[in-house]
Amino acid sequence: MNSKTKFQLSFMMFLEFFIWGGWFVTLGTFLGTNLKANGGEIAQAFSTQSWGAIIAPFIIGLIADRYFNAERILGVLHLIGAFLMYQMYQTTDFSVFYPYVLGYMILYMPTLALVNSISFNQMKDPAKEFSPIRVFGTIGWIIAGLVISYVFLWDSPESLEAGMLKNTFLMVAIASAILGLFSFTLPKTPPRVNKSEKVTISDVLGLDALKLLKDKNFLVFFISSVLICIPLAFYYQNANPFLTEIGLNNPTGKMTIGQASEVLFMLLLPMFFTKFGFKKTILVGMLAWTVRYLMFAYGNSGDLAFMLILGIALHGICYDFFFVSGQIYTDTKAGEKYKSAAQGLITLATYGVGMLIGFWIAGQITDSFLLEDGTHTWEKIWVYPAGFAALVFILFAVIFKNEKIEYKS
Incomplete structure (x- = not known):
């Protein structure tokens, strides 16, 4: 793998998990402080991850693997995700927030498989080559947390009282838009399955x-x-x-x-x-x-x-x-x-x-x-x-x- 491809895949992984770590970790705190959500409502919001995980195989197996290049689907999903994140940034009521977070997680969870597919498609020996690429995802998650706490101080008592934690969604919306656009420059990853081939729910x-x-x-x-x-x-x-x-x-x-x-x-x-x-x-x-x-x-x-x-x-x-x-x-x-x-x-x-x-x-x-x-x-x-x-x-x-x-x- 050449240096350009390594950089592309590493940057992709960095942004993929910067995006997830940039809002999901503080979601419960945001819902409780900004939207005054109770434990049941917070549970509903977190459960969208599970619904996304349940629906993701259908998006990957019935659409991504059969009809479109993985990098293009990744780009489209993150661009739509950026819009939904911006909508979440603007919400002040849980009943408005929930449909947006549900839609977002249904779109985001399939991208976890897509970034892996794009990476593996460029590797001759994934067992050796994948870990050095994937570790940038963990670094992205860590950087997101450090930025929230130590750069912008959004989780400090004063910022929480002022409702500043909502800015995590704006930060992630910008990152998601960047990854969405960047995805179209990634190495081509064509469909893995012939679209005429039958694929069952099983x-x-x-x-x-x-x-x-x-x-x-x-x-x-x-x-x-x-x-x-x-x-x-x-x-x-x-x-x-x-x-x-x-x-x-x-x-x-x-x-x-x-x-x-x-x-x-x-x-x-x-x-x-x-x-x-x-x-x-x-x-x-x-x-x-x-x-x-x-x-x-x-x-x-x-x-x-x-x-x-x-x-x-x-x-x-x-x-x-x-x-x-x-x-x-x-x-x-x-x-x-x-x-x-x-x-x-x-x-x-x-x-x-x-x-x-x-x-x-x-x-x-x-x-x-x-x-x-x-x-x-x-x-x-x-x-x-x-x-x-x-x-x-x-x-x-x-x-x-x-x-x-x-x-x-």
Whole structure:
């Protein structure tokens, strides 16, 4: 791959995740402070990610893979996304905001697959070439958080009181417009499937991989993956509002520690996976969710602020040791025949169904601990996902039978 193409793909990844990290992390705080949304309404807004994940395979499988170049679809989706982001920037009422965020996530979630397709199409050895490109996405997410907290100070108490957090949507609208236009300059990525070739709904959703559920171990893993997304939803939905409400300085910037941790533990994962095996790796990931939420429950923004920072830093173990190792396990169990279908099915089950349930539960529990002054009893809220993650940990430890899985880096 030449230097020009490397730059193009790296810049594409940077903007793709700068856009996501630039508004999604602070969404709960924005909705609560600017739009006075309750926990149920905030859950509805976050659930649009799940609806986007459910609908994305249809956009990719029935349209993108058959009729249009991937880079052109990417450009169109981000240009429309820029318009919707600008509309969100202008809204002052949740009932107006919700249709825009729903439309946006239905359009954005397919772009996650499109940027991968565009990248892989330019690579002779994706196993070696993809990671150095993809890491710019994580850098983009981190830069977005740092800009919000340390450059513009939009999540400071004074800015929150003045309603300045809405500017994140304007920032992202500009970034989305830039990526939309830039996408048309990307290397051409033609459709992968002949448009005359029949594609069934089963193909699109990866339902052929349901045959893998006959394997008891894979069934246990599949159910555990869906269940662990319930405590995961608590983090996405509540972490930033929680840190902001209890008075932690620069909460959005500090949350980028989680993305830095993700990069670090991604590098450590092959060694841990090889030495301790799949089951222990997954269990460590599950246990990390419990430990993280207990730190959130009993930490504070004063002398115990280090507990909050450690809880954020555990994101690398929480995510990589469960979800990434789970993708490896799925790839190994599926084999060549069902490889793509199995990954699609797991994504649909976790980011679609699992987190849809998780966001709803998180919203209900958060509302139940809302105080008259508008604050929350966060200690009691965080105990719920901690306990749930611990329960999934126990069930997986008891039921899943250890098996040797070879890791191919």
